[in-house]
Amino acid sequence: MLSNLNSMRTVFVPDLALATDLYELTMAAAYYDNKETAEATFELFVRSYPKNRSYLLAAGLEQAVEYLSQLRFKEEHIAFLKKHPTFKNVSKEFFNYLKNFRFNGDMWAIPEGTVFFTDEPILRVTAPIIEAQIVETYLLSLINFETLIATKATRVAQSARGKGVVEFGSRRAHGPEAAVLAARASYIGGCIGTSNVLAGYLFDIPTYGTMAHSFIMDYDSEEEAFERFCKVFPTSRALLLDTYDTIEGAKKAVSSGVNPTLVRLDSGDRYDLSKKVRKILDEAGLKDTKIFVSGDLNEYVLDDLTSRGAPIDSFGVGTELVTSRDDPALSGIYKLVAVRRSGTIIHRVKTSEGKRTIPGAKQIYRKYGQRGEIQEDVLTLENEDRPPGTVPLMLKVLDKGRLIYKLPTISLIQDRAKNEVAALPLSFRSLTGSEKPPVKLSKELDNLTNSLWDDPV
């Protein structure tokens, strides 16, 4: 089913079936032994934005598809569960069922690179309840993380005002897999590439790299290090200037005669230093040498540097991007919205304090204004008529477990993201804003919601 995937294997965890919360498996056993054959619909959505955000950018769908298609219980996984004290009274038949487990459900989703808002389902799964439930944890961790970082990247890219941003954060990502997923999400959100080679290899993302301070420190002088590096990389003569002192480093870059294509500044007052270094380069006739800046950057610092016209050509953004440091968790949730039992659909809500949910399998219809700007989304039940002048956002991706959606290439996803963010009214793109989501419920959905909130069961 995965012949139309664009990337190579990106599911890293080998024991997929166990990469989940234990309660998904206890519930599965409870459903199985209670002969619960209902079909369930779950929706994945976000209840509130990370700090200072007024929109989200969808990412992670391709990995979600790969996960659902590869999910299997191996003998050793089943043996592990059988020995788990909690499962002591579970039937043998349940473990046999796990042996043949496949995800054969339907999935609808918003395409990657699409802007969406709180309370809107980014993904919807309909399947026999055990299948729909077991996949919750893994889907959440993928979609939450990639969406978090893709959204952060749109903010960073916007603040760069057209200058290139390279994602540089692998060393501070939450482990080596997070580094790769963050590189992918950052590219979707508008970075021009990444330092992470594996992300380049798997996803066809451009990779960039210069040299570390250690390379300079290995040699007895900066000039020697510069010359030796450029001898091996005559077409990418990128020099790091700040190992000892940025201004002295710049002078040596000039006097070494290697005619650098790029110099990197990684510490100090980057505004002030970029001006001074630009002057040193220009006075030496090195007008084509680009200035690349890195070191604890984020969207706020970039906005400051570019709005003041610092002579910087491109940026490397690491830690703050790949951890979404100002708010490092997207609180996406995966909630039961409907159950179909004996052919009848029963809509479901949760009414916990502060955590009420909107019932029913839903579609999102988007209305654009005359200049193409996003005006309003209408949440409807999935089978309602399309409101006039709107476009549906959720597409069917899996049909009974089979991929029926052509997953776009990553550069198409990036293009989509760029257009989507550009279609947001300016107030939504503010770095410090908190706009109310432009989302309303259809009359039918609103009525259903109110009646169920009053009387949930």
Next chain:
Amino acid sequence: MLSNLNSMRTVFVPDLALATDLYELTMAAAYYDNKETAEATFELFVRSYPKNRSYLLAAGLEQAVEYLSQLRFKEEHIAFLKKHPTFKNVSKEFFNYLKNFRFNGDMWAIPEGTVFFTDEPILRVTAPIIEAQIVETYLLSLINFETLIATKATRVAQSARGKGVVEFGSRRAHGPEAAVLAARASYIGGCIGTSNVLAGYLFDIPTYGTMAHSFIMDYDSEEEAFERFCKVFPTSRALLLDTYDTIEGAKKAVSSGVNPTLVRLDSGDRYDLSKKVRKILDEAGLKDTKIFVSGDLNEYVLDDLTSRGAPIDSFGVGTELVTSRDDPALSGIYKLVAVRRSGTIIHRVKTSEGKRTIPGAKQIYRKYGQRGEIQEDVLTLENEDRPPGTVPLMLKVLDKGRLIYKLPTISLIQDRAKNEVAALPLSFRSLTGSEKPPVKLSKELDNLTNSLWDDPV
């Protein structure tokens, strides 16, 4: 070499050699083609604490060992690099060298579960400079992340005041691998277990789980859901109470007659609700039913709940723990401290603004007070004599690539961590403190540092 590993395969990324920053590989090529055969020593250390921390707890060594032992370049990796435009002028010999690449260096490290402070090396690598350099990115992302989370977990565990904390955050972790590594680090830092089944499977960590709201919502009444669940799990009758209304849920848990072993509260004012639910349970004679609380908890909320004596028996802590939400990045760095060329050791420093480093391969000697409390650490050059009354912290783990250290079991690591944190003076354990690190340099190291800072090259 890995016969004495305790865990199963925990390196998830398949293409290990590419899971790095591009500049590690450009530098490798530059060294190779410049015939640079120097032996280099790098140290991994942290320059400043995450917010409100005054100590760190070491974690991630076992995964680091596994990575170093498995690191190989496959044919397809080399083909990818050969096609990369940056490598256009690199010699064929370099790519042949990569084919046979193995990490054959030495590694020293602080054992996992040890308390350490800023500027102290948690890990030291000595190897031919290409080998020592290439491993930087992967080692940093592992050690930074596990250490970040293990440290956070010590804060959460301390605030629980002896009550059990289960790590519950897989769905908000930065991808499925981060979920597993966070579960491991949380256990090291003092959690009693995790919801993540794969972490249980790989690392022998106890796994816990109850039910989700969806299980309750699938059935037409809470009572029905409670009864059906307990029928399948007669020995772990754990009920979730807040799907619709916590107090009503508690009354139904009582009236259903399932005699729950545990009830879970996941929303609302947990202090107030735990008291009311305890009263309902006690009045029904269910004095043995435990109360488990979850939902957006962290060390500050736990401290508040336990200091006010809320009748809660154990906690589930998720998002805030696995993302270290109040400060989600540990800024560990990996710096060249010495080079050995033609038998002579040359000490190295970086003097970038705000980023100066301490030269030389180092050892850490710890001095304990009369009541066993950590009094002071002395940083020395590795070959200095042990200061009287101190204990060395760094042990040799790899000798020419061979594992010579008996990696402890995870429960031994957890025990060690508990003792280590208990040995910290109280002021260091404050949830909001910022104590100065109790670290001094030996006279020899201090002199060397000052002379190199004055005249680095």
